[in-house]
Amino acid sequence: MRALLAEDDEKLGRLVKNFLEEENFSADWVKSGAEALYYASNAEYDIVILDWMMPDGEGIDVCRKLRERKVQTGILMLTARDTVEDRVVGLDAGADDYLVKPFAFAELMARIRSVLRRSEQKFQEELLQVGPLCVNRSNGQAWRKGQELELTNREYQLLEILLINAGNTVTRDQLLDRIWGLDGDVMPNTLEVYINYLRRKLDLPGQSSFIKTIRGVGYRLELQDV
DSSP, X not given: OEEEEEOOOHHHHHHHHHHHHXXXXXXXXXXXXXXXXXXXXXXXXXXXXXXXXXXXXEHHHHHHHHHHTTOOOEEEEEESOOSHHHHHHXXXXXXXXXXXXXXXXXXXXXXXXXXXXXXXXXXXXXXXEETTEXXXXXXXXXXXXXXXXXXXXXXXXXXXXXXXXXXXXXXXXXXXXXXXXXXXOOOTTHHHHHHHHHHHHHOOTTSOOSEEEETTTEEEEOOOOX
């Protein structure tokens, strides 16, 4: 497990880092909000532990910016502020939990475990998998048998709708409405063009396509054991 700790207090930061490593975490320790934002935006962590007050600003601002950047890592705020209003501000900014200083390390670990459980549950809920195809509905990523697919936004939208309705026919009008809007200014063959783009990225040579054309009606996703 990998943790990012943002704490400018030298003594507390060292204690928490040592504690995390004793609990088998690989812990990166930074001492400013700018460093925390950079590290959390550019590396994969299982949890981010943010001090509310840091020399260059508030950890709460870092938390908010991370959520704006679609970073979904669980965030635990450490703070001396203990009013209900402060807690509401922290949670509304995207924090998953809130621990008031001073704290016992046993409680810190319990809070970390709680955030990790919720993050795992949230991740599983965001995943939509049918057969070898999988999408993450929170960030628009898609995979085929674990290999990430490079999809445009339109291609991803098509795949998500077809996966949700796997085995059932989705009409042309339904797809056009969901993706372009009924009043969208699209050419008559726009949908067919994007379906073909998606097929090229999903299908392997020599195998039948995942996406079946139902003539005069629409399209159906039929999954294969490949």
